[in-house]
Amino acid sequence: MMTETISKAQQNRADQFAAHEEWVTIGRRSDLIPGSGVGALAGELQIALFWLPELYDTLYAVTNYCPFSGVHLIARGIVGDVGGEPVVASPLYKQHFSLLDGRCLEDPEQKLQVFQARFYRDEIQVLQRRASGKKARAAA
Amino acid sequence: MSKQTLIVIGNGMVGHHFLEQLADHPDRDCYEVIVLGEERHAAYDRVHLSEYFQGSNAADLALGTTEQYAAWGVDLRLNAQAVSLDRDRQTLMLADGTELQWDQLVLATGSYPFVPPIPGNDREHCLVYRTLDDLDAIRQSAQDATTGVVVGGGLLGLEAANALKGLDLDTAVVEFAPRLMPMQVDAEGGLLLRQKIEALGVQVLTDRATQRIEDGEASRHRMVFQDDRVLETDLIVFSAGIRPRDELAREAGLEVGERGGVVIDDQCRTSDPSILAIGEVALWKNSIFGLVGPGYQMAKAALATLTGDNLAFAGADMSTKLKLLGVDVGSIGDAHGDQKPGAKLYRYLDEVSQQYRKLVVSADGRRLLGAMLVGDNSYYDTLMQYYSNDLDLPSKPESLILPASEGGSPALGIDALPETATICSCHNVSKGDIVQCIHDGKASLGEVKDATRAASGCGGCAAQLKDVVDHEMAALGMEVSNDICEHFAYSRQELEHLVRVEGIRDFHTLRERYGKGLGCDICKPAVASILASVWNDYVLEDQHVGLQDTNDTFLANMQKDGTFSVVPRVAGGEITPDRLIVLGEVARDFNLYTKITGGQRIDLFGAKLNELPVIWQRLVDAGFETGHAYGKSVRTVKSCVGSTWCRYGVQDSVQLAIDLENRYKGVRAPHKLKLAVSGCTRECAEAQSKDVGVIATENGWNLFVAGNGGMRPRHADLFATDLDTQTLIRTIDRFLMFYIRTADRLQRTARWLENLDGGLEYVQDVILNDALGINKDLDQQMARLIEHYQCEWKTTLESPERLKRFRQLINDDSDDPNVVFVEERGQIRPANQQERAKLIPASNL
Numbered sequence A: 001m002m003t004e005t006i007s008k009a010q011q012n013r014a015d016q017f018a019a020h021e022e023w024v025t026i027g028r029r030s031d032l033i034p035g036s037g038v039g040a041l042a043g044e045l046q047i048a049l050f051w052l053p054e055l056y057d058t059l060y061a062v063t064n065y066c067p068f069s070g071v072h073l074i075a076r077g078i079v080g081d082v083g084g085e086p087v088v089a090s091p092l093y094k095q096h097f098s099l100l101d102g103r104c105l106e107d108p109e110q111k112l113q114v115f116q117a118r119f120y121r122d123e124i125q126v127l128q129r130r131a132s133g134k135k136a137r138a139a140a
Numbered sequence B: 001m002s003k004q005t006l007i008v009i010g011n012g013m014v015g016h017h018f019l020e021q022l023a024d025h026p027d028r029d030c031y032e033v034i035v036l037g038e039e040r041h042a043a044y045d046r047v048h049l050s051e052y053f054q055g056s057n058a059a060d061l062a063l064g065t066t067e068q069y070a071a072w073g074v075d076l077r078l079n080a081q082a083v084s085l086d087r088d089r090q091t092l093m094l095a096d097g098t099e100l101q102w103d104q105l106v107l108a109t110g111s112y113p114f115v116p117p118i119p120g121n122d123r124e125h126c127l128v129y130r131t132l133d134d135l136d137a138i139r140q141s142a143q144d145a146t147t148g149v150v151v152g153g154g155l156l157g158l159e160a161a162n163a164l165k166g167l168d169l170d171t172a173v174v175e176f177a178p179r180l181m182p183m184q185v186d187a188e189g190g191l192l193l194r195q196k197i198e199a200l201g202v203q204v205l206t207d208r209a210t211q212r213i214e215d216g217e218a219s220r221h222r223m224v225f226q227d228d229r230v231l232e233t234d235l236i237v238f239s240a241g242i243r244p245r246d247e248l249a250r251e252a253g254l255e256v257g258e259r260g261g262v263v264i265d266d267q268c269r270t271s272d273p274s275i276l277a278i279g280e281v282a283l284w285k286n287s288i289f290g291l292v293g294p295g296y297q298m299a300k301a302a303l304a305t306l307t308g309d310n311l312a313f314a315g316a317d318m319s320t321k322l323k324l325l326g327v328d329v330g331s332i333g334d335a336h337g338d339q340k341p342g343a344k345l346y347r348y349l350d351e352v353s354q355q356y357r358k359l360v361v362s363a364d365g366r367r368l369l370g371a372m373l374v375g376d377n378s379y380y381d382t383l384m385q386y387y388s389n390d391l392d393l394p395s396k397p398e399s400l401i402l403p404a405s406e407g408g409s410p411a412l413g414i415d416a417l418p419e420t421a422t423i424c425s426c427h428n429v430s431k432g433d434i435v436q437c438i439h440d441g442k443a444s445l446g447e448v449k450d451a452t453r454a455a456s457g458c459g460g461c462a463a464q465l466k467d468v469v470d471h472e473m474a475a476l477g478m479e480v481s482n483d484i485c486e487h488f489a490y491s492r493q494e495l496e497h498l499v500r501v502e503g504i505r506d507f508h509t510l511r512e513r514y515g516k517g518l519g520c521d522i523c524k525p526a527v528a529s530i531l532a533s534v535w536n537d538y539v540l541e542d543q544h545v546g547l548q549d550t551n552d553t554f555l556a557n558m559q560k561d562g563t564f565s566v567v568p569r570v571a572g573g574e575i576t577p578d579r580l581i582v583l584g585e586v587a588r589d590f591n592l593y594t595k596i597t598g599g600q601r602i603d604l605f606g607a608k609l610n611e612l613p614v615i616w617q618r619l620v621d622a623g624f625e626t627g628h629a630y631g632k633s634v635r636t637v638k639s640c641v642g643s644t645w646c647r648y649g650v651q652d653s654v655q656l657a658i659d660l661e662n663r664y665k666g667v668r669a670p671h672k673l674k675l676a677v678s679g680c681t682r683e684c685a686e687a688q689s690k691d692v693g694v695i696a697t698e699n700g701w702n703l704f705v706a707g708n709g710g711m712r713p714r715h716a717d718l719f720a721t722d723l724d725t726q727t728l729i730r731t732i733d734r735f736l737m738f739y740i741r742t743a744d745r746l747q748r749t750a751r752w753l754e755n756l757d758g759g760l761e762y763v764q765d766v767i768l769n770d771a772l773g774i775n776k777d778l779d780q781q782m783a784r785l786i787e788h789y790q791c792e793w794k795t796t797l798e799s800p801e802r803l804k805r806f807r808q809l810i811n812d813d814s815d816d817p818n819v820v821f822v823e824e825r826g827q828i829r830p831a832n833q834q835e836r837a838k839l840i841p842a843s844n845l
């Protein structure tokens, strides 16, 4: 069942993260497009955020970089499910990536990094390692 | 015989169904029909009322239109409330003082939401959930609200809670009973339901009796409960049950039930033989039926009473299957198991995957008396068949509610159902009716639906109807069409039919009725394309935007490096020097690579996402329109200069090309469409390699269709000869529309024609001889598309909300550092791999 897969995967994801992490606000709910994706900067990294109001209001976050095309465009992909697992289809060459664990369904070698994301009131937050001295990239 | 006056009071779902049945009846001309509706709207689909908050408008929900009623010769009066009946004189009075006389009267006044008598219940922002006007009021009130409470945790209450949540309110449900949906589920089921609903962020308060409502401190209201606990909220929706609107009947001295409802017999007659009552206002054997299905049965029985046909109302089943706040809940027959002594119970509870199921089985273990489902309704159809057809249960009945992995039995095959099994209970269609219909020559789901009306009530039986149709067609050796993807067991053609015939206007509704899951990158764009070619709504509306391929989402063509190309329309390939200069300037100012396309226009490459709106603002200001190069839609109409300049030309090919391109611009199709017009048989525009090609003759135009360049070139077929311009255009209209309706997804006209049974001759028969009788329909659909054309860029530029989407990053305005160009032949091009390695700082890769 879909619910089960999700809760398990969320658990896994939670386990991946060590204690040195914090929820960082990177935008507001109104920046999102329901049922679709947008790009955002999390620290130095471009990530793709997908908001699925119809799937328990879940917010998914993965890296925006598509390993097949070498372009930051995952956020522009269509979201959907394959056998109940939520996925995004990369818009150039159409590979599917799981939003739960980031793996590519067509090519086991490739995967996207997955982040924990949530709504905190009106804000979008992702769980990030605490800045380890490195300064965030200044907006050019 | 002079006509009798038949008055129907109430223009709701059941009243409408009654009129629909009457319109189909041979005796319809015996009556002068007057319908009184108190609401502003003609009858609409109350069952799907909540879709009004999900993008549907009043027109989408309409069941009856004033035109339809006029065509039936029915005198529909809206905003017309009946206030009193005079049974002796057989007259009634309207609120505005008009008096009307009846020979036959039908009460179809429905019910109203019960508002508990709590002090403060009449405060502003205390609302109910029953009519379109109610929903408008809720929407209005929610605008400056942050919290909302629904009083009543039953079926309608949860639906209202979902609506409040959808309006971005922090939502709570307050229920008097110890659990949610006390009518449908038991304690275990209620607990599970509660957990699931709380997990969605809706607060659930049970065992709460509201004592009074007063001014709040932080919010508009404060609700005070029996134990002096309080809850503050800005908005309250009462949904504590329904009460029949029997006031007219009551005052006129008709017999009404103790707890309301106009008493009727099996013929739907009230205690006054000239007055019938149907729908939620009627009380039959001490029961009110709060569902449309039984109401429709009553409507049919009432009509039979008038016309002397033999049909009685024999009660109705109240089993229901619902999705509330995304949670499946099903209830069949005696779900609580408290109606027959000796009934045995089986229960299955899985707290991890949050599912609960219960079977109520007769004492001898042979019959299913009832069932309850929470969390997964996929078991419903099979259980319902055992229940309603009194089938013998398997020796281990529990297998019916166990997951397949635990020894559950597979769903009951369609084979196992008797011919008498009811498939659609709203319209009372049995398996036998459907089978008969297929034997009578109906060869697709759509046709069966049109003929039997099955699945056009609440839609709950859609999946089962499809099973029966597929099964029967396969049994007859007819070909069963192929599914578009795992989410829809329908072909593109069938989906197109469903969307068009049922007036479906968004993906969500289509999926709720006919699909499953979230959808995918196959069905979403396919459905987006279907919706566009039926309704032609703006493709970036909230409900459509997530369906679009990237190119449609950003109204530009994404290239391999993630940048976009921009192609304004240059109809017929004709462009003034001034406009050409504008294009040049824009390309220069934004440093875009510029190339002439095969379709005789100009393509500007290398625009970054953030640049698209600025570039298009310049173009739109200069009078350009979008070229739809990004869509699976009509692209260009290529032309040669024709008779104006060319010494061989026999017709003005440029004028025709411009007219055609302007006519069909924006029309979306299963795949892209290319057209061309040549001014004489020398064919300089290469029209015979296009989907639609036109070649001038001395006497008019020759029309060619289904040509193709591309990977598998195909020479177009000659479709019709020497057409005058008007006939030519009409023929192209119909050809395109027929292709749009019947092709598979991403099937160009060439492959479509090759695969079509009967091929070219068939299409000629359909279009030129109207063999299917659909030409008028095709014309109307095309007219609608043309009428609804808009330059999508112009619309988008007017909406700051939509423009937000054109950002690489929501929290950073800088360019994507990963996009880099180098120069070649005096213009930019994307950097190749080695160049990128040198040019992009490592931290950004």
Ligand SMILES: Cc1cc2nc3c(=O)[nH]c(=O)nc-3n(C[C@H](O)[C@H](O)[C@H](O)COP(=O)(O)OP(=O)(O)OC[C@H]3O[C@@H](n4cnc5c(N)ncnc54)[C@H](O)[C@@H]3O)c2cc1C
Binding pocket: B009, B010, B011, B012, B013, B014, B015, B016, B036, B037, B038, B039, B046, B047, B048, B049, B050, B080, B081, B082, B083, B108, B109, B110, B111, B129, B130, B131, B156, B159, B245, B248, B278, B279, B280, B281, B289, B290, B291, B292, B293, B295, B458
């Ligand atoms: C939100 C919601 C969800 C629902 N979901 C389902 C569902 O999933 N499945 C299901 O089977 N049922 C559902 N129902 C119930 C279903 O809508 C009703 O059973 C059905 O509408 C009853 O039809 P009716 O014609 O008897 O009453 P109505 O549709 O209420 O129509 C009665 C009409 O009569 C008018 N009227 C009343 N008095 C007068 C008067 N004196 N003069 C003139 N006009 C008058 C009223 O204004 C109203 O327009 C739902 C209802 C609601 C509100």
Ligand code: SF4
Binding pocket: B640, B641, B642, B643, B646, B647, B648, B649, B650, B653, B678, B679, B680, B681, B682, B683, B684, B685
């Ligand atoms: S097709 Fe005929 S009219 Fe057109 S340019 Fe060629 S020769 Fe001239």
Ligand code: SF4
Binding pocket: none
């Ligand atoms: S022919 Fe091939 S390379 Fe050229 S534009 Fe078409 S798809 Fe691209």
